[in-house]
Amino acid sequence: MSDCLFRDLHIQHGDLVLDAGLNPTYLTERAVIAQDIVHAIIESGLANLLVSDRGTGVTADTQTRITLLVEDDLRIMPGTVKVEQVKAGQWWVFADTINFGPLSTAITTGTDGDNHG
Template identity: 75%
Template sequence: MSIYRDLHIKNGDVVLDAGNNPTYLTDRDVIAQDIVHAILDTGLANLLVSDRGTGVTQDTKTKIKLLVEDDVRIMPGTVKVEQNEINKGQWWVFAQTIEFGEISSLITGAE
């Protein structure tokens, strides 16, 4: 039995199965999706992705960490924001949930 359940959203659209029915996420995946949407909604993702080595990056990473830690499902002090080594325009957010273990979310700017 799941605690959290939500529609699966990808690139701003509901993901459909082969029968054109909406698909759903549960628990850990819901939290990861909620975190991505929160970061995108604040505009912090675009700021982070568009920055190219100025002092804005560290400040934006700190703001993202604080935003993610505001989620009551996340264990405080566990949030990390790291740049993707292969694609410098992508960032990973890692955190420990209180009930479901570690989550990771890829941030690529406006989706």
């Protein structure tokens, strides 16, 4: 793991993820970027707007604001961010990283998204 560009503690549902020996687990590279994106969206309050919107017209604006927020991350390739609703109340962010290829991550409120490489 010492050769990794990015390494961070793994946070899930607001808690530190521990291994069988009760040691903290870590994420690397693309998974770190996905986790950082989810945290930025949640901390900005945009996740609450997106998930709570029930056809009030806020959705398109919120999707644009999330796209711009994610594109501000220097590890993300500009112009590759997509925010999509896969089903009612379930939103995903798709983007290409500069060094690690595509990533996708769920946007949820009150918890961290499921990070996928």
